[in-house]
Amino acid sequence: MDFQLNEEQQMLQDTVARLVRGEYSFEKRLEFSETELGFSADFWRQLSELGLTAVPFSEELGGFGGGGVDVQSVMTELGRGLCLEPYLQSVIFGGGLIGQAGNDNQKEQWLAGIASGELKAAVGLQEPQSFYDLNNVETRAEKNGEGYLLNGRKTVVIGGHCADVIVVSARTSGDTSNADGISLFALTPDTAGVERRTYPTIDGAKGCDITLNNVHVGADALLGEEGKAADVIEYQTGRAIAALCAEAVGVMEVSNDLTLDYLKQRKQFDVPIGKFQVLQHRMVDMMSELEQARSMAILAASVADSEQSDERRRVLAAAKNVVGRAGQFISESGIQMHGGIGMSWEYNFAHYAKRLIGINHQLGDDDFHLEHYASLLQAS
Amino acid sequence: MDMNYTADELAFRDEVRTFLDEKLPEDIATKVKSFKKLSKEDHQRWQKILAEKGWYATHWPEEYGGVKWTPVQKHIWDEESCRYGVPRSIPFGVNMVAPVIIKFGNEEQKQKYLPRILSGEDWWCQGYSEPGAGSDLASVKTRAVREGDHYIVNGQKTWTTLGQHANMIFCLVRTNTEVKKQEGISFLLIDMNTPGITVRPIITLDGEHEVNEVFFQDVKVPVENLVGEEDKGWTYAKYLLTYERTGLAGIGLSKAALSHLKRLASRRLKNGKPLLEDPTFSQRIAKVEIDLTAAAISNLRIIASVEGGGMPGAESSMLKVKGTEIRQSISDLARRAIGPYALPFVEEEMNLDYEGEFLSDSDAAPLSAYYFNNRKLSIFGGSNEIQKNIVSKMILGL
Incomplete structure (x- = not known):
């Protein structure tokens, strides 16, 4: 080992x-x-x-x-x-x-x-009603001559504002929450009927919402087999989750370093505040959470490119759950131990804290992945 | 044991409701209920309405224009005003410096400042925290040196809430460096328009300008602006802090925020069903509602003990911790409820007069920022760690 x-x-x-x-x-x-x-x-x-x-x-x-x-x-x-x-x-x-x-x-x-x-590519899979469920797709793709006519809305597409190609999901058949009937399209944003509304995100990046209004695309825009994209989406979302968990570990490392430095430097009552036991224990908890997250990020990376299986699904759900919880704990504890400074825009910690919360809202939060994991629990 | 309101208290509650039905401006209530930004003008407009009714200064003796409410009446006001979306009163004048002036100030100071607080002529801010004096407030370094009829003030205050709107600031300053740190502090009232004062905004992580740094460079303050005795300011400061702590539990605010959360969760969808019917999410809401129920009763027990002549002591510290944790949980859930929409940060959608199309809806726009902003609750007014120190020392004797 x-x-x-x-x-x-x-x-x-x-x-x-x-x-x-x-x-x-x-x-x-x-x-x-x-x-x-x-x-x-x-x-x-x-x-x-x-x-x-x-x-x-x-x-x-x-x-x-x-x-x-x-x-x-x-x-x-x-x-x-x-x-x-x-x-x-x-x-x-x-x-x-x-x-x-x-x-x-x-x-x-x-x-x-x-x-x-x-x-640059971006990915538009979420919709206003979908919450984090990527099989919940209302955007329609109807056969139109040789190609398809797309109508619907894709939301919170991070990086979509500057993308040369946006991979979007749309339903070619089935009801809103059916895994069957979802197709993927490679969409260029200058196609007629594609409208983007760009905005900053709470953690400093940029994203957009995309309205698809009678967007005509050729048959060559369809990625993979018509109506059979759910498995591809699930598999690649898994790879993205593993990568996002690894990113989160980096964010947590610096968050903890900054907080630990602050505990050593900041003096109140004539001693560094790191001398207070209640803060020491909280710092230890932050470190333990980081190590839990790091372990899960390693595990997630180890299955990211393996063949799909319930075991891979469980690992990825577990990793994102741990990272979501650890991230929020580190974000909130770090702010608390910094005091007002931890909430100041001009100090870097606040931006790490926001990214950790932001990560929990990408590709499913800890609750979403807890439920997913529970649905895959083994009997023994 | 009787947990019901008396007939008089019920009549008072009706009076409060009638007043709020008639007088609370709808635009202001809408902003408050949806966590939108209030302007200085909004606060002043509402303060005028309250003052006309004689309900602005509820901690003051009647001779200075206060209204004599019992603790239960104050509680009823708190509950109803939160439910209706009454703006949180800006406490620095009416609930912080005024009680200090009333108790420790001279007659001239009372005549000068109290009417101007009532009329809204003065907007006060608090000059307590410094870069080196947060939890350890008694280590303030801002220096005031007596020269003839004036103090010359040099130093820096920080986290000054809404200092950008203020024309007056009350400050803890060091007048004696030879003695124990608690014994060399004085309580000074300073006109913000005095030369040498600079206010610099601190932008917080939610993009908000709520707090400031205030710099003092050779600021001349007349000696008549000293409250009480020189070097005795720490006593007054602590007296003020007990006023600050009451109400920090924010039970009424939590109740209002919880209703908002439930309305939100009844409209947002997960698996095609309202989030309120989702097992995971509804349990999260249920848990915080149960905690709030318990905290509300604890709050009432403290109120009842004060009504009977008792003193609220370290129990209010316990309630501050619990209450702020609950408020933070509610804003955490509100952010969770909007799922992916927690990411977009569209500041213009947070203003009530925004007329464009909403990315999601008007409810969702401010919720992430509001969650981050509420991290302050466990930091200000004495961090929750400090509150627990108070409880362990005062109640447990540890």
Whole structure:
């Protein structure tokens, strides 16, 4: 048994860590966040030049076929910097959906660009009524000549504002909550009838809502078999969950470091507040929560690219549940122990705290995954 | 044991309801109930209405324009006003500095300041916390040095709530550095328009400008603005803190927030059904409602003991902890209830006069920001850790 990264994985992690340290100061992040793009085009270019946007893709696409642990190494470091670039949305999730469902033409059209960072993908699966259930789809795709006519609304599409291609789900048959009858389409946002409303998110990124109003797409936009996308969506959401958990670990690491520093520096009643036992114990709890989350992120990474099974489903649900709870505990405890400073926009901790809560609202919160896990409980 | 209101108390409740039905402006109530932002003008408009009715200063003796409510009447007011969406009164003038002036101030100060608080002419803010003095408030460093008829004040205050609207600030300042830290503090009233005062906004993590830093550079304050005796300010400060603590439990606010949460959960869908019918979510709501029921009775027990002549002591600290935890749980659930919509942060949708299309709906827009804002509840007014220290020392004798 060995939980150490191998030499290549360690090099990969160090590369990202160096880049983030050099380019992603807290002040710079605030500036990136306020631009129209919402992140740093320059940083994205550097990720691409170092081959990092290609990590999970095959060698033909310029990548090295990286697995869950490689992705984990990248995501944790991006988490440490609270990086705003759409790595998860484009490289992992969007690229994953197209890679699994797309035919050769579609892969050729999109994947090389996504792997090189020249193109950015986003993923629109949620709808106003869906809550976190991705099989709950009301958006309709009707056969129209050779292609399809799309009508509906996709909501909270992180990174959708700047995406070159948005993978959306739409129903070609069945009722709202049927797993059967869901199809995936690769949509270019300049298609007539696609309307985007862009907004900032509470954790500093940008997203959009997408209204699809009689959007005509060709048959070549359909990714995979008509009506059979639910399994692909579930599988790739699992990969995205593993990556998001790894990001969360990076966010938690820095949150805990900042809080621990503060406990040592901040003096009240003539001693560092870290001398007070009630705060010591809370800090210990924060550390234990981080370690629980780290263990689950490792476990999630280890199954991210395995064949689908109930065991894989359970691990991913459990990981996201633990990460959601640990994230909220660390976010709230850290604010509490910082006092007012922890709520100040000008201090970095507040932004880590917000990202941890934000992560719980992406790809299902702790309750959602607890229920999912419970539904898969084994009798013995 | 009788847990019911008397006939007189019921009559009072009717009077409160009639007054609120008739006089509470609808736009203000809507903002309060949906956690939208209130302007300075909103607060002042409502304060005028209350003052005309004679219900603004409920802690003051009648000779200064106060109204003599029993603890139960105050409780009824609190319950009803939260239910109706009455703005939380800005406490710094009417409920904080005024009781100190009434108890420790001289006649001239009473004549000068109390009427201006009643009329809304003065907006007060609180100069207590400093960068180095939070939980350890007695370590304030802002220095006041007597020079002839004036004190010269230098230093910095922080977390000054709504200081941007204020024209007056009451400050704890250090007048003696030779003695124990609690014994060298004085209580000064300072006009915010005095040269040398700078107010700098602190933006909080929800994007809100609610608190400020206030800098003092060679600020000349007339000695008649000293309350009570020099170096005795810590006694007055503590007296004020007991006023601050009452009401921090926010039982009425929690009840109003819980109704809002249930309305929200009856409209949001999960698996095609209202969230209120979802087993997981309804249990979460049930748990917080049960906790609130218990805390409300604890609150009533404290009120009843005061009514009978007892003193609210460290019990109110216990209630502050419980009450703020409950309020925080409710805002946590409200944020959870909107699922993915907790992520968008669309500030314009948080204003009542927003006329555009809502991303989700008017309810959802402020809920994440509100959740983060409410993290302050367990920090301010004495952090919950400090409250527990008080309880363990005063009640448990540990």
